[in-house]
Every structure is written in C-alpha cells, then in structure tokens.
Amino acid sequence: MTVLGQIVLLTGKDLRIELRTRQTVGLVITLGLLIVTVLGLGLAPEGKLGGYAAPAVLWVAYLFGGVLIFEKTMDKERRDGAMAGLMMAPIDRGVIFLAKLLSNLALLGFLAVVIALFAIVLFGLDLSAAPGGFAGVMAMSLLGFAAVGTLFSALTSSTRLSGGLLAMLVFPIAIPLVIASTSVLNRLFASKPAAGDDGTFLTALGVLVAFDVVFLVVSWLIFEVVLEP
C-alpha cells in the first residue's frame, strides 16, 4: 500500500468512527454555538456582529472547539491501546501524524463552517465582501492550528494533565496565527483601508504561510519522538 493509501485509510477510519458516534462533532458544535452566542450577545447586543469583533469571536470558538477536537480524537487512539497497534504497523510514524492532521482538519473545517453560518444567520455577520478570501484565510489558519494541535495532543495525551495542559500549550503558540489571521480578515473586510494597510496585510499573510510551513514540517518530523504507545 502506498503512503497516500495509508493516509487515506487512517483518515477514513477516523471519519468513519466520528460519523458513527458523532461524539466529537456534537460536543464541539454545541460548545462553539454557545461561545458565539454568549460573545455575540455581549459584543453586539443590537444583533449585528461586525468589525474587529467578528473574527475574534469566531476564533474564540475555533480555539476552544479545536482543543476539544484534538483531545477527543487522540483519546480514541489511546483508548484500548489502539495507538500501540498503529505504532507496531509497518508504516512511517509520519503517516499517523498526517492522517490524524487531516481528520482533525476535517472536523475543524466542519466546525468552522457551522459556526460561521450560525454567526451569519443570528448575528448578521457579513462575509459578502470577500467570501472566498474569508474561506482561504480560515483554511490556512486552521491548517496551522490543526498541525500544532495534533502534535501537542499526541504529547499530552500520555500525561494525566492532558485536558488543561493541551490548551495551555496550544493557545500561546497559536497567538501569532490568530493575530495574523484576524489582521488579514480585517483588511479583507475593511470598507475603507487605511494607508499602510497593504503592508500590514502582506506581513500578516506571510506570517500565516510561515506558521503553516514551519509547524507542518516540524510537527511531521518530531511526531514520532513524542508518540508513545
């Protein structure tokens, strides 16, 4: 079986389990909707979520939902020693990382779409100025976030402090990603860009790309070191 085949096989296994149980999706969607509702009502009592607050609210939901996704999907591997079974298989450990990254990304993407639609319907979030740009920036951002989350969930899942520890590790590392992502989105949706905004926009875009590349490569390389049965 090719490496691609192995990745597809393992990602398919994760998604099949999720489709069958709907445990993770149900939990993170509920959490995400609650976060957006609470923050939306607080920041936009008149019912219109926009400006700088909109991407920030979305990101809070993605961060907390994401950490829950990373924990839950890795927990399924740890339970009953399934990860040990994978580690004994004649496959590169990087394949396990990439497959887990893809399944986390799929769940994160689903969360992002549902939350964005919810914000549009309930709080009048207006993405009509650059819907493609929004999707592209979020896809890039979530890719980097998923790479960090997948790596650290493997690291922390073998410790007793896995729950709180994962959030404490992932959130600070995701700060540059969140700042860059919100900067790019604010520029995309600004009705009147200020002078110098283009430079900031390009810098933020560069940070997004660099974050993705660095964390994808580093996580892929060190995943086997942090992996424990």
Added chain:
Amino acid sequence: MSVVLAASDTAKAPPPTRSLPAVQALEISKRIDGRPILQDVCIDIAKGRYVALLGANGAGKTTLMKLLSMLAPPSGGQLHLFGQRVTREGSPKLRARIGLIGHQPMLYGDLTARENLLLFGRLYGVSDVADRAEALLKRVDLAGRADDPVKAYSRGMTQRASIARALMHGPDLLLADEPFSGLDAPSNQMLEELLAELHRDGKTIVLAHHDIEQSLRVAEQAVVLRRGRVVVDRPTRQLDRETTLAEMTGQA
C-alpha cells in the same frame, strides 16, 4: 530410493531455521522515571522456539515485551531481532514480522471486529485481507459477532478479537503478554491449541503468563525474571512448578 532422495535433499538444505536467533538481547536495561525496571537482561531465543516468560508481578515481563515489540526503546544494551539491531522505533520491515497480544486489545471499540482486522490487515499489506480476516474470525470463534462493534463485546470476546488482530499479518514472532486473561475454559483451550499450531508452523512465540504449570507444559524454554533480571533461562523439561516458583520469589 525416496528415502535416499529425502536424505539428500535434507543434506543440501540450508541449516535449520531454528538455529537462527529470533531474539537476541545483550545486556539490555530499561529505566522508567529513574527506576531500573530491567537490568542486564541477556536472552537468546532461536527462531521457532516457544518460550515462556515468567516472573512475579513487577518483575519486568511487560516492560520486556514492550522492548521486544519495539514499542519502547531500551535504556542500555543491544537488542537484535531476526539478526537486525533494533533502532529506536524499529524498521517497518522488522515491525511487520512481529505480532503482539498485549494487556490492551489494541482495537478501535467503535469499529467492528471485521473492520478492525481489515484496517490492520491493510496497514500490513496483507493481500487476501478479507479472506484472512474471515478465517481468523472463525478461528477465534467470532464469526457470528464479526460485524458488532468491539465495544459491545465481553472481555473474553475482546481478547479473542485482539488475538485475531495480532495474527492478521502472520507474524514470525508472536509476543503474547497474558493472552489467556479473561478467557473462559473453551477459549483458553482454543488459544493454547492456536499457539501450538503456530509453533508447529515454525513461528517464534514468547508467552508471558502467570500460570506456571500451563507455561511449563506448553513452552520449550522458560525465562524467569526476578526484579528485572533473568534468573533462569533453560528448557522447561528441567523445571517444575516448585522450582520455578522458588526462582520467581528468590527462595530457591
């Protein structure tokens, strides 16, 4: 005439595979959180041998099994499997020759037994994966429940599914860490016969088991661990229950 030919064929044949070491541990040690779990363990297991690994609780049997299955690296010493020195995670080719029945079933509870076997079979590149899964499910008497999720199984059924998973790729070295736990009498007998069958087929078996009598009866060689050290390594025919127990507890 046929006898002569047979003798001649035997003379031309390569040396018996049983003489090749499947496992060679040279003074391996393992420390966990600074505590020595295994110390200067030296073991030679020829290919095709059936070895019982015995020891009291905490003697280091499971840790040694983890090292042999390459799930954990030794802290010191050298480990060779089938003549290859084991690196930190072991080469994929080497891993493909090893099967482990561990304390945990190493199965996905939300998948059915069949789905689990197909998944692992495909990862190991088993060619006739569906037929192989079906045959093993029948062999461990799970054919009737093969399409139920593993989480709905009893302890014994889960153990049988785990045994099928470990055998899915036809490993040359089977590491069985307390494989009889949770099995009822018929399943216990089924597993004993299955291991004997694998042994007859030339597979190397390392069985860690708390039942001394059963271990000495089924295996050819016994390795006894006491506080992380090998204290006995000899043919089982030279041992009895009392001697083995005394060696395990240090009262020999």
